Amino acid sequence: xxxxxxxxxxxxxxxxxxxxxxxxxxxxxxxxxxxxxxxxxxxxxxxxxxxxxxxxxxxxxxxxxxxxxxxxxxxxxxxxxxxxxxxxxxxxxxxxxxxxxxxxxxxxxxxxxxxxxxxxxxxxxxxxxxxxxxxxxxxxxxxxxxxxxxxxxxxxxxxxxxxxxxxxxxxxxxxxxxxxxxxxxxxxxxxxxxxxxxxxxxxxxxxxxxxxxxxxxxxxxxxxxxxxxxxxxxxxxxxxxxxxxxxxxxxxxxxxxxxxxxxxxxxxxxxxxxxxxxxxxxxxxxxxxxxxxxxxxxxxxxxxxxxxxxxxxxxxxxxxxxxxxxxxxxxxxxxxxxxxxxxxxxxxxxxxxxxxxxxxxxxxxxxxxxxxxxxxx
Amino acid sequence: xxxxxxxxxxxxxxxxxxxxxxxxxxxxxxxxxxxxxxxxxxxxxxxxxxxxxxxxxxxxxxxxxxxxxxxxxxxxxxxxxxxxxxxxxxxxxxxxxxxxxxxxxxxxxxxxxxxxxxxxxxxxxxxxxxxxxxxxxxxxxxxxxxxxxxxxxxxxxxxxxxxxxxxxxxxxxxxxxxxxxxxxxxxxxxxxxxxxxxxxxxxxxxxxxxxxxxxxxxxxxxxxxxxxxxxxxxxxxxxxxxxxxxxxxxxxxxxxxxxxxxxxxxxxxxxxxxxxxxxxxxxxxxxxxxxxxxxxxxxxxxxxx
Numbered sequence: 001x002x003x004x005x006x007x008x009x010x011x012x013x014x015x016x017x018x019x020x021x022x023x024x025x026x027x028x029x030x031x032x033x034x035x036x037x038x039x040x041x042x043x044x045x046x047x048x049x050x051x052x053x054x055x056x057x058x059x060x061x062x063x064x065x066x067x068x069x070x071x072x073x074x075x076x077x078x079x080x081x082x083x084x085x086x087x088x089x090x091x092x093x094x095x096x097x098x099x100x101x102x103x104x105x106x107x108x109x110x111x112x113x114x115x116x117x118x119x120x121x122x123x124x125x126x127x128x129x130x131x132x133x134x135x136x137x138x139x140x141x142x143x144x145x146x147x148x149x150x151x152x153x154x155x156x157x158x159x160x161x162x163x164x165x166x167x168x169x170x171x172x173x174x175x176x177x178x179x180x181x182x183x184x185x186x187x188x189x190x191x192x193x194x195x196x197x198x199x200x201x202x203x204x205x206x207x208x209x210x211x212x213x214x215x216x217x218x219x220x221x222x223x224x225x226x227x228x229x230x231x232x233x234x235x236x237x238x239x240x241x242x243x244x245x246x247x248x249x250x251x252x253x254x255x256x257x258x259x260x261x262x263x264x265x266x267x268x269x270x271x272x273x274x275x276x277x278x279x280x281x282x283x284x285x286x287x288x289x290x291x292x293x294x295x296x297x298x299x300x301x302x303x304x305x306x307x308x309x310x311x312x313x314x315x316x317x318x319x320x321x322x323x324x325x326x327x328x329x330x331x332x333x334x335x336x337x338x339x340x341x342x343x344x345x346x347x348x349x350x351x352x353x354x355x356x357x358x359x360x361x362x363x364x365x366x367x368x369x370x371x372x373x374x375x376x377x
Numbered sequence: 378x379x380x381x382x383x384x385x386x387x388x389x390x391x392x393x394x395x396x397x398x399x400x401x402x403x404x405x406x407x408x409x410x411x412x413x414x415x416x417x418x419x420x421x422x423x424x425x426x427x428x429x430x431x432x433x434x435x436x437x438x439x440x441x442x443x444x445x446x447x448x449x450x451x452x453x454x455x456x457x458x459x460x461x462x463x464x465x466x467x468x469x470x471x472x473x474x475x476x477x478x479x480x481x482x483x484x485x486x487x488x489x490x491x492x493x494x495x496x497x498x499x500x501x502x503x504x505x506x507x508x509x510x511x512x513x514x515x516x517x518x519x520x521x522x523x524x525x526x527x528x529x530x531x532x533x534x535x536x537x538x539x540x541x542x543x544x545x546x547x548x549x550x551x552x553x554x555x556x557x558x559x560x561x562x563x564x565x566x567x568x569x570x571x572x573x574x575x576x577x578x579x580x581x582x583x584x585x586x587x588x589x590x591x592x593x594x595x596x597x598x599x600x601x602x603x604x605x606x607x608x609x610x611x612x613x614x615x616x617x618x619x620x621x622x623x624x625x626x627x628x629x630x631x632x633x634x635x636x637x638x639x640x641x642x643x644x645x646x647x648x649x650x651x652x653x654x655x656x657x658x659x660x661x662x663x664x665x666x667x668x669x670x671x672x673x674x675x676x677x678x679x680x681x682x
Contacts, residue, residue: 064484144669153421153483154672157619158665164616165661172654283616287491294488327499334492338485339478 007223008216017302018215025208035197042204042272044312045211046072049265051293051304052211053258056218058290059298060227061254062234063151067159068262069286070166071134073276075263077170077177078133080276081117082126083186083194084178103185108175116176123190130267131260138259142252149248151237160283167282182277186270194271207268214261215301221257222301230254291330294337297346307345389649392529397645399534399603402541405637406596407618408625409548412633414589415622417565418582420476421487424494425618426611428590431467431497432460432597433512433606434505440512440601450515457540457598464594468587476586477579494612501608511605518602533602540599544592549630551588561585624664625674632676640664 009015029041050068058064090099096106101113119125141162145155170177178184186194193199221227232240233247241247270276279285296307311333318326341347407429414422422428436456443452471493479486514533521531552558563571564581572578600606621640625632640660648656668674 058484062484064487066487145672148669148672150669150672153419153487154623156421156484156487157623158668161616161620161661161665165658165665168654168661169658172652172658287488290488291492324499324503327495327502331492331495331497331499334495335475335489338489338492339475342482342485 008220014219018212018219021215021302021305022208022212025211026205030201030204035200038204039200039272040312040316041309042200042207043269044309045207045305046265046269046272047289047292047312048211048305048308049214049268050262050289051296051308052214052218052301053261053265054290054293055298055301055304056221056230056254056261057258058293059300060222060230060234061251062237063251063255064153064156064290065159065255065258066156066283066286066290067163067166068258068289069283070163070281071138071259071262072266072269072285072289073166073170073278073281074134074137075130075266076270076276076280077183077266078120078126078130078263079267079270080183080186081120082123083189083270084183085117085120086189087185087187102178102183104178104181104183105175110175114176130263134259134263134266135256138256139252142255146248146251146255160286163281163286164283167278170278170281177278180278182275182279184275184277186274189271195274200272203268203272207272210264210268211305214264215305218257218261218301221254226250226253288330291334291337293344295333295344297344297349299343300346303344303346303349310345390646393645393649394642395530395534397642399531399537400645401638401641402534402537403596403600403603404614404618404621404641405541405634406544406599407593407614408621408633408637409545409630410589410592410596411618411622412625412630413548413552413592414586415619416629416633417561418480418585419483420480420586421483421490422476422586422589423487423491423615424471424497425490425590425593426613426615427494427497427501428464428468428593428611429597429600429614430501430606430608430611431464432594433601433610434501434510434597435460435463435594436598436601437505437510437512437606440514444513449513450517453515453518453598456512457595460594460598461591462594464597465587465591468590469583471590472583472586477582480582494615498608498612505608507608509605509607509610512601514602537599537602540595544595545630545634548592552630557584620661620664623674624668626676629674629676632674636675 009018025041025045030038033041050072053071054065054068057068084102088100088102093099093101093103093106096103098106098111101110105113119129141159145151145158150158171180173179188194194203222230229240229245229250233250237247266276266280269280292308292311293304294307295311296305297303314329315326318329337344343350407425410428411422411425414420414425436453436459439452439456439459440449443449475489475493476486479489518533518536521529523529550558552561560571560576560581561584563574564576564578565585568578571581597606597611600610604610617640621637622633624640625634625636643663644656644660646656647659650656651659
């Protein structure tokens with residue numbers, strides 16, 4: 001038990017950082033902000049799921065997926081399809097020619113519910129599909145790419161192309177997906193009105209709680225032996241392969257986990273904001289989420305959350321007051337982070353917080369290394 | 378077939394095939410630059426589309442000058458050269474300031490150049506406005522000719538195709554038949570050895586990157602003859618042109634040409650018979666599936682790694 005808690009929390013220092021984050025998200029922010037601003041934070045927190053998944057995948061695994069937006073989107077769409085079906089019961093859609101169908105299907109002269117909408121009539125099945133659909137897609141992509149040893153930039157380009165395909169598909173098939181507007185007008189979750197203030201608070205806490213859980217899960221993965229292998233694969237893939245490990249399987253696994261975490265974020269987004277649209281699926285959102293992780297620190301789970309919050313906060317403030325400046329700032333941030341701070345905020349924190357025991361440990365460890373090699377020679 | 382007579386289908390295939398050829402020319406020009414930068418240097422330049430836009434805006438700017446000083450008939454030749462030079466210089470500067478620090482981190486180049494593309498798009502928007510602008514085309518580029526009844530071939534398409542042909546041949550001659558190209562290939566194949574025999578490898582990097590950007594500039598100039606230019610024009614083509622390069626096999630010139638041709642034709646024909654978005658989806662999907670089965674692309678360069 002002790003070992004497990006050690007692993008999940010990441011030691012004393014990790015537990016402290018996690019506790020600070022939890023207090024900030026669960027206590028300080030809800031007390032300080034009004035519901036509108038808190039809703040914004042809730043939205044950013046859903047992006048933080050994707051940022052965490054990228055820390056696993058990119059920071060620790062060295063696999064840069066430029067299509068995380070599509071898993072976020074798929075999770076969100078699965079949730080939205082359930083909510084939409086519930087919102088378009090025959091009574092509230094009786095002015096349509098075919099009552100009981102979602103409104104956009106009616107506008108596009110679709111008279112029957114398409115087969116892939118059927119499972120979303122039941123809540124348990126939907127919750128399952130929120131996780132299964134993205135993981136399945138990730139599994140197929142991973143299977144096809146990693147077993148053929150496609151890696152590095154090729155993987156990035158191909159995932160980007162797949163994200164593009166999915167977003168064009170969703171926009172193009174208006175009758176089945178709601179098109180460019182997405183799925184809107186979502187009202188209730190099994191009879192519980194998600195638009196009320198109390199529901200919004202409730203969802204916010206659920207969201208933040210899930211985020212903390214996901215961080216702990218990721219921490220557990222990273223501190224396990226698998227996490228070590230992941231790092232080893234990032235740095236010297238061939239060496240791991242020659243040591244007898246099946247690199248492809250590990251990569252597929254971490255890609256699926258990352259997809260699942262992103263999908264949870266997507267589903268929570270739909271619940272909190274009340275719609276889902278293709279603008280969260282395509283290339284631009286996917287790559288923006290990479291920058292959230294990069295700003296926070298690609299190696300740090302908690303850093304990625306702060307990075308997401310900060311970048312989005314900046315985006316909201318700047319695009320409200322100086323919309324022109326924002327793109328400059330965003331682009332500049334990209335360049336600056338990549339060129340000068342590859343470890344992001346977390347890297348800066350570790351560098352300039354010498355009193356923290358973790359960095360002291362690291363320094364001590366670093367000092368030891370040459371001594372060891374010296375003995376060997 | 379689809380409610381058309383056989384003759385009509387034939388005409389459609391020829392005309393769509395031709396419009397595919399114009400797309401092919403622009404894609405090829407874009408992909409040639411990328412093939413040099415990505416295929417030879419291994420650098421992912423996400424801002425490549427923006428270099429194309431630079432070329433397009435240069436052409437538009439020159440066309441405005443041309444209208445003012447009355448040399449509309451001949452300006453386009455200068456425009457192509459100017460587009461090349463402007464994009465070349467810009468690429469040279471960017472390589473010096475940014476790219477050269479990132480050669481060892483290819484994934485990071487991708488992110489940094491994406492940031493660069495955002496900045497450049499915003500610069501375009503602030504300087505030229507958010508609206509799309511188009512160049513004043515000289516008369517000899519307008520209109521079309523009809524080889525037979527029912528087939529209509531636009532002249533600007535023919536021109537763009539000719540331009541693409543000239544550029545492709547020049548790139549081939551430069552890369553494989555000149556001292557400069559020899560230096561580029563030597564540096565990319567074995568940097569240390571190339572340095573040891575007296576090649577200034579850093580200079581070669583800079584020129585290679587700038588050359589790729591310059592060709593993107595020419596693509597921009599060609600682009601103005603078939604469509605209008607906006608701040609985000611380049612970003613529409615970036616995924617397509619990356620697909621062309623990857624699909625063709627990164628280091629192969631022949632592969633780039635073949636895959637640009639295949640992708641452009643497939644897209645153009647499918648878009649006529651299906652909806653525009655489904656045509657694009659079908660094309661991209663096919664490429665992705667083929668790439669999953671054959672990751673090295675159609676024409677893989679046979680080199681030891």
